[in-house]
Amino acid sequence: MKKRIHILEDDKDIGYIIEFLLKDEGYDLQLSSTFAEMKKKLKDSIPDLFILDVMLPDGNGIEICHDLKNDIFTKHIPVIVMSANIRSKQMSEMAAPDDYISKPFDLDDIENRIKRLIDKKAVS
Numbered sequence: 001m002k003k004r005i006h007i008l009e010d011d012k013d014i015g016y017i018i019e020f021l022l023k024d025e026g027y028d029l030q031l032s033s034t035f036a037e038m039k040k041k042l043k044d045s046i047p048d049l050f051i052l053d054v055m056l057p058d059g060n061g062i063e064i065c066h067d068l069k070n071d072i073f074t075k076h077i078p079v080i081v082m083s084a085n086i087r088s089k090q091m092s093e094m095a096a097p098d099d100y101i102s103k104p105f106d107l108d109d110i111e112n113r114i115k116r117l118i119d120k121k122a123v124s
Contacts, residue, residue: 005029
């Protein structure tokens with residue numbers, strides 16, 4: 001069964017690049033450009049991994065990560081937080097993401113991090 005990844009990214013170009021990379025690797029993807037859109041899509045299905053941008057038009061990825069990690073239905077799902085802001089990495093540590101990716105990112109690196117988290121979840 002294909003693993004599903006939910007990407008919350010408001011930059012269409014970055015979303016497209018990640019989508020292209022991960023579809024090529026065989027993942028099923030859900031994309032949202034706003035937190036409101038993500039909440040609607042989560043009603044239909046829960047992913048195997050979240051990738052969250054920090055700066056969003058209607059929210060903050062660090063706060064969203066914190067909420068996901070404290071929700072009984074999503075706390076077991078790995079979360080990767082992404083940002084171009086170096087201060088976001090320090091701030092995100094309080095939300096306990098499973099990984100943090102600085103933008104710009106290396107495509108091989110992001111792919112390896114995703115595989116590691118999904119494989120780790122499958123073993124748990």
